[in-house]
Amino acid sequence: xxxxxxxxxxxxxxxGARLGRLHTAHGxxxxxxFMAVGTQGTVKGMTPVQLREAGVGMVxxxxxxxxxxxxxxxxxxxxxxxxxxxxxxxxxxxxxxFQVFSLADLTxxxxxxxxxxxxxxxxKHWLDAKRSMEVQRLLGSDVVMAFDDCTxxxxxxxxxxxxxxxxxxxxxxxxxxxxxxxxALFGIxxxxxxxxLREESARVLCEKPFHGFAIGGLSVGESxxxxxxxxxxxxxxxxxxxxxxxxxxxxxxxxxxAVSVGVDMFDCVMPTRNARNGYAFTSEGxxxxxxxxxxxxxxxxxxxxxxxxxxxxxRAYLNHVFKANEILSSVLMTYHNLAYYQDLMASMRAAIQxxxxxxxxxxxxxxxxxxxxxxxxxxxxxxxxxxxxxxAEEPSCG
Amino acid sequence: xxxxxxxxxxxxxxxGARLGRLHTAHGxxxxxxFMAVGTQGTVKGMTPVQLREAGVGMVxxxxxxxxxxxxxxxxxxxxxxxxxxxxxxxxxxxxxxFQVFSLADLTxxxxxxxxxxxxxxxxKHWLDAKRSMEVQRLLGSDVVMAFDDCTxxxxxxxxxxxxxxxxxxxxxxxxxxxxxxxxALFGIxxxxxxxxLREESARVLCEKPFHGFAIGGLSVGESxxxxxxxxxxxxxxxxxxxxxxxxxxxxxxxxxxAVSVGVDMFDCVMPTRNARNGYAFTSEGxxxxxxxxxxxxxxxxxxxxxxxxxxxxxRAYLNHVFKANEILSSVLMTYHNLAYYQDLMASMRAAIQxxxxxxxxxxxxxxxxxxxxxxxxxxxxxxxxxxxxxxAEEPSCG
Numbered sequence: 124x125x126x127x128x129x130x131x132x133x134x135x136x137x138x139g140a141r142l143g144r145l146h147t148a149h150g151x152x153x154x155x156x157f158m159a160v161g162t163q164g165t166v167k168g169m170t171p172v173q174l175r176e177a178g179v180g181m182v183x184x185x186x187x188x189x190x191x192x193x194x195x196x197x198x199x200x201x202x203x204x205x206x207x208x209x210x211x212x213x214x215x216x217x218x219x220x221f222q223v224f225s226l227a228d229l230t231x232x233x234x235x236x237x238x239x240x241x242x243x244x245x246x247k248h249w250l251d252a253k254r255s256m257e258v259q260r261l262l263g264s265d266v267v268m269a270f271d272d273c274t275x276x277x278x279x280x281x282x283x284x285x286x287x288x289x290x291x292x293x294x295x296x297x298x299x300x301x302x303x304x305x306x307a308l309f310g311i312x313x314x315x316x317x318x319x320l321r322e323e324s325a326r327v328l329c330e331k332p333f334h335g336f337a338i339g340g341l342s343v344g345e346s347x348x349x350x351x352x353x354x355x356x357x358x359x360x361x362x363x364x365x366x367x368x369x370x371x372x373x374x375x376x377x378x379x380x381a382v383s384v385g386v387d388m389f390d391c392v393m394p395t396r397n398a399r400n401g402y403a404f405t406s407e408g409x410x411x412x413x414x415x416x417x418x419x420x421x422x423x424x425x426x427x428x429x430x431x432x433x434x435x436x437x438r439a440y441l442n443h444v445f446k447a448n449e450i451l452s453s454v455l456m457t458y459h460n461l462a463y464y465q466d467l468m469a470s471m472r473a474a475i476q477x478x479x480x481x482x483x484x485x486x487x488x489x490x491x492x493x494x495x496x497x498x499x500x501x502x503x504x505x506x507x508x509x510x511x512x513x514x515a516e517e518p519s520c521g
Numbered sequence: 522x523x524x525x526x527x528x529x530x531x532x533x534x535x536x537g538a539r540l541g542r543l544h545t546a547h548g549x550x551x552x553x554x555f556m557a558v559g560t561q562g563t564v565k566g567m568t569p570v571q572l573r574e575a576g577v578g579m580v581x582x583x584x585x586x587x588x589x590x591x592x593x594x595x596x597x598x599x600x601x602x603x604x605x606x607x608x609x610x611x612x613x614x615x616x617x618x619f620q621v622f623s624l625a626d627l628t629x630x631x632x633x634x635x636x637x638x639x640x641x642x643x644x645k646h647w648l649d650a651k652r653s654m655e656v657q658r659l660l661g662s663d664v665v666m667a668f669d670d671c672t673x674x675x676x677x678x679x680x681x682x683x684x685x686x687x688x689x690x691x692x693x694x695x696x697x698x699x700x701x702x703x704x705a706l707f708g709i710x711x712x713x714x715x716x717x718l719r720e721e722s723a724r725v726l727c728e729k730p731f732h733g734f735a736i737g738g739l740s741v742g743e744s745x746x747x748x749x750x751x752x753x754x755x756x757x758x759x760x761x762x763x764x765x766x767x768x769x770x771x772x773x774x775x776x777x778x779a780v781s782v783g784v785d786m787f788d789c790v791m792p793t794r795n796a797r798n799g800y801a802f803t804s805e806g807x808x809x810x811x812x813x814x815x816x817x818x819x820x821x822x823x824x825x826x827x828x829x830x831x832x833x834x835x836r837a838y839l840n841h842v843f844k845a846n847e848i849l850s851s852v853l854m855t856y857h858n859l860a861y862y863q864d865l866m867a868s869m870r871a872a873i874q875x876x877x878x879x880x881x882x883x884x885x886x887x888x889x890x891x892x893x894x895x896x897x898x899x900x901x902x903x904x905x906x907x908x909x910x911x912x913a914e915e916p917s918c919g
Contacts, residue, residue: 168849201837
């Protein structure tokens with residue numbers, strides 16, 4: 124029987140923000156929670172001990188990557204993903220569908236699933252709801268995601284509707300093949316940039332016995348003007364008593380905005396990927412460590428942060444190891460960015476508890492010069508071609 | 522006044538091995554000691570906390586690299602190398618001479634020093650004994666190395682003799698410009714593969730007021746048949762009461778052999794560089810983690826090791842992260858190799874203390890199928906051309 128349970132302990136009076144706790148077979152995490160992305164069985168550059176020190180409580184693993192290498196069967200043989208990667212906290216795995224379309228070669232999709240060739244060795248593979256459930260069972264994650272079709276951006280209404288119906292079909296197939304045990308299964312709401320399709324997707328899926336619900340198909344290249352209204356519209360459609368997970372999002376401003384409309388769970392490569400590229404999130408906003416102004420700076424990366432990196436190293440040192448292309452640059456920058464994200468989530472939880480979430484939200488939005496989700500209005504109609512295709516190059520869609 | 526002090530607490534009855542303690546302004550380390558190489562102000566892939574956990578007590582910094590980037594002046598401005606890299610234990614810096622010849626472009630040597638162009642940006646620099654002492658003073662290392670000329674291998678007797686005389690001249694210049702304070706200064710014995718020149722170099726240098734003596738110009742591409750007899754001949758020529766440092770050496774077998782003839786200090790890139798290339802030193806001998814036999818292995822990298830890597834991860838996981846080109850591969854492999862080297866030194870110290878060094882030595886030599894320094898005989902005469910030039914490609918000469 125699943126040990127999965129979600130309990131809300133407090134709701135914010137002025138917004139949709141909720142404070143909760145997610146219980147799994149591998150312990151609990153408080154929500155809102157940000158999951159660190161551990162694509163290939165490791166959060167890039169971090170040991171599990173460092174993850175814990177940085178405050179990480181829950182990790183996401185990528186089904187697509189792990190099924191190809193070292194294979195889900197090998198991981199199962201070695202005792203499952205937790206044991207394999209030395210992480211004893213909760214793990215959520217995605218369904219693999221999104222990465223098949225973004226990374227694999229020669230994909231061929233039918234209504235049942237997708238045939239593709241591995242980006243590693245060209246070997247032919249098949250992925251559908253049944254196989255996705257099998258792979259995620261072999262990995263032994265605590266939260267399993269239903270196999271879905273992440274609607275690309277931009278898409279026409281007709282494309283979006285067809286994609287959504289496929290997601291609904293695959294949701295049923297996922298439920299059919301999900302074996303339960305200690306795992307929980309989340310459904311994924313699609314519907315692209317069309318509010319009425321989001322409503323339909325939420326209505327159809329929320330009738331099904333999922334343990335939680337994700338909002339997929341956002342942060343795939345669209346502007347905040349499109350994303351925020353859709354998110355604001357969709358989140359409250361999901362069952363109040365179940366966890367709500369916004370896949371592949373986002374910036375600190377995105378997180379506080381999403382929490383304010385009732386989202387409980389997040390994952391994103393941004394803190395880890397940006398760290399490796401020399402970008403930090405700080406209480407003073409974004410910092411590019413390679414900038415000349417940091418070359419002689421004795422200042423901590425974030426003077427308000429008490430993580431290992433900020434307590435022990437100057438910006439000058441971080442600038443040096445970045446320029447010298449040292450492994451330690453990725454390690455120390457990732458350490459800080461993850462600690463920053465975890466501190467951000469902890470401060471949101473404290474603010475909800477203490478009834479001052481609105482104040483925190485406005486401070487974070489102002490730090491990053493970001494818009495409030497409540498005041499962003501959608502364009503008259505969703506464009507059918509991307510206004511800025513370069514943004515879409517590396518989507519981190521759920 | 523220098524806080525530098527070296528005290529020998531025990532000598533092995535059956536060999537030249539000594540147990541001692543090196544006191545510096547940044548604390549003490551027990552000898553024989555292996556220093557981790559922190560070329561650019563970081564031991565590649567390790568945080569200072571991880572270094573401590575792996576048992577590292579003393580670190581080596583490279584003058585050449587640091588004077589070019591971020592510059593010794595900047596490091597001094599930021600409080601010195603210890604503070605800059607967050608390492609509060611003893612640091613030894615090399616003189617920079619060796620790397621100028623192996624890494625810089627367009628070097629031009631005179632009897633006074635060398636003009637060269639940076640391998641990073643092509644900028645013109647000058648390095649001589651005076652500048653080397655200045656740079657190492659700015660870095661604030663605990664042990665400063667005299668500026669020397671590392672005789673290349675192979676060299677004729679005439680070349681070796683000329684190079685040795687330059688080293689002696691630069692040793693005097695180093696003493697002239699060394700300012701003392703909390704730093705100690707070591708002289709470097711050269712003389713190539715010629716026993717009588719090694720005698721002359723030791724005799725000339727050991728009369729001078731150095732705090733310790735290094736054996737340079739070994740492990741530069743020559744075979745063990747040449748290196749071991751020279752080392753066996755040279756080490757006992759150095760003053761008994763001062764620390765003896767064998768630069769840029771070596772394998773576990775090299776270390777135990779060198780300790781048996783009275784060497785106290787070592788540094789080498791081997792544990793860290795090999796780790797990044799997927800090679801581990803273990804109680805069962807060398808392990809190549811990428812080998813197929815490790816793909817499904819639940820075994821620890823070294824079942825006899827209690828380091829973080831060996832306690833928490835299987836060979837299968839290490840094989841996976843190596844193949845997936847993950848940063849964590851370098852981190853975990855480096856962690857183990859450094860812990861292995863530190864454990865090896867600790868076991869040598871315990872064995873000397875307890876009068877069972879000979880037994881330990883023979884066990885380590887047998888683990889690696891290596892020769893005993895006592896039974897290796899030099900070829901009839903030192904060859905003047907390298908028998909295996911490829912070995913000399915990446916020398917780690919002192």
